[in-house]
Amino acid sequence: MALTPNSPNADNSMQALKQYGSYIVTAILLALAAYFGWTYWQNNHARVDTVAADQYADIQRLNEEVSIASQNPDLEAQAQEALAQSRTQLDENIDALVSTHGDSVYAWQALMIKARQQVDSDDFTAAAETLKQALAIDLGDAGLEAITRLRYAKTLLATGDADAALSEANNDMPSSFEASQQELLGDIYLVQDNKDSAIKSYNNAWELLRSRQETRAVLALKMESLGITPEPIAEQASLVQESATPEQPLVVDSSESVAVETVQ
Numbered sequence: 001m002a003l004t005p006n007s008p009n010a011d012n013s014m015q016a017l018k019q020y021g022s023y024i025v026t027a028i029l030l031a032l033a034a035y036f037g038w039t040y041w042q043n044n045h046a047r048v049d050t051v052a053a054d055q056y057a058d059i060q061r062l063n064e065e066v067s068i069a070s071q072n073p074d075l076e077a078q079a080q081e082a083l084a085q086s087r088t089q090l091d092e093n094i095d096a097l098v099s100t101h102g103d104s105v106y107a108w109q110a111l112m113i114k115a116r117q118q119v120d121s122d123d124f125t126a127a128a129e130t131l132k133q134a135l136a137i138d139l140g141d142a143g144l145e146a147i148t149r150l151r152y153a154k155t156l157l158a159t160g161d162a163d164a165a166l167s168e169a170n171n172d173m174p175s176s177f178e179a180s181q182q183e184l185l186g187d188i189y190l191v192q193d194n195k196d197s198a199i200k201s202y203n204n205a206w207e208l209l210r211s212r213q214e215t216r217a218v219l220a221l222k223m224e225s226l227g228i229t230p231e232p233i234a235e236q237a238s239l240v241q242e243s244a245t246p247e248q249p250l251v252v253d254s255s256e257s258v259a260v261e262t263v264q
Contacts, residue, residue, distance in 0.1 A: 049104070055097045056106040062090045063113050070120070087117065098133070108137050108144065115151065124158040131155055146173040150180055153188075162191045179208040183219055190226075199226055206230050 069075065069083045094110040101107050111134035118127035131152040135145070153168035166188045173181050186201035202223050209216060215233045223230045 052097065052101040052104050052106040055093065055101070056110060059090065059093050059097065059110050059113065062086060062093065063117070066090055066117070090114075090117065103137060105139055105144075108134050108139060108148070111137075112148070112151075115155070119155065119158075124155050128152065128155040128159055142174050143176070146177040146181075149173070150177065150184060153184060157184075157188055157191060162188055166192075179205045179214075181205075182208065183216075183222075186222065190222075195226065199223075199228060202226070202228065206233075209233060 066083065066086050069079070069086070072079075075083065091114065094114045097110050098107045111130050115127045115130040115134070118124070118130060131148060135148045135152055139145070149168055149171055150173075153165045156162075156168060157165035166185070169181060169184050169188060182201045182205035186198045186205065189195075189198035189201060202219065205216075205219060206223065209219070210231075210233050213234060220230050
């Protein structure tokens with residue numbers, strides 16, 4: 001039954017509405033603000049990610065062009081000038097991406113590209129600064145942090161700062177990176193003329209590789225140069241049996257790849 005001004009509970013209902021009405025309206029407004037705020041964040045975040053992804057795609061394309069051109073030792077003067085301009089443009093594109101999306105994985109990838117270009121040009125000091133900048137990006141991924149830190153330590157070692165390299169290489173890392181970490185520690189100890197520690201680290205790296213049936217020829221050469229004969233590591237048995245029928249081509253979904261380079 002509808003309430004009228006003469007109904008017995010009308011006064012109580014109107015009084016309750018006056019007392020709690022403002023709270024109800026406030027709660028509704030807060031709920032709407034939260035909803036529209038969340039919707040705006042989702043749409044804006046997706047838009048920002050798309051912009052960063054497009055910028056990184058351009059950087060990746062230009063990097064491939066620079067890398068291919070750099071492998072040609074017989075470039076004419078005009079081609080060399082074009083290559084220099086492309087390198088400058090690549091650096092500018094990377095700096096632009098980092099300045100606008102500096103906390104994204106795209107910025108991290110771009111900085112790793114920049115550092116690789118600098119290392120290829122033997123500019124280890126600049127590469128160390130670039131990798132330090134990449135290391136400051138908090139991506140919440142221990143693997144990406146380990147990759148960055150190991151490369152940073154290697155670059156510091158290349159600049160001649162073995163102590164700083166040792167400090168970086170001694171940080172905790174995921175178990176999948178321990179072999180690379182121990183090998184790098186061996187390199188650092190060797191530069192520091194600490195042969196015993198170098199041998200120990202190289203042996204640690206080799207045993208870690210043995211546990212997963214993985215071999216590294218370069219590490220074996222390092223050990224042999226110190227008078228160590230590493231015990232051969234049996235190749236990992238194939239988990240897929242050869243088929244009598246012709247193999248079908250594999251279709252790889254490129255969307256699964258994040259273009260993370262190996263530490264080595």
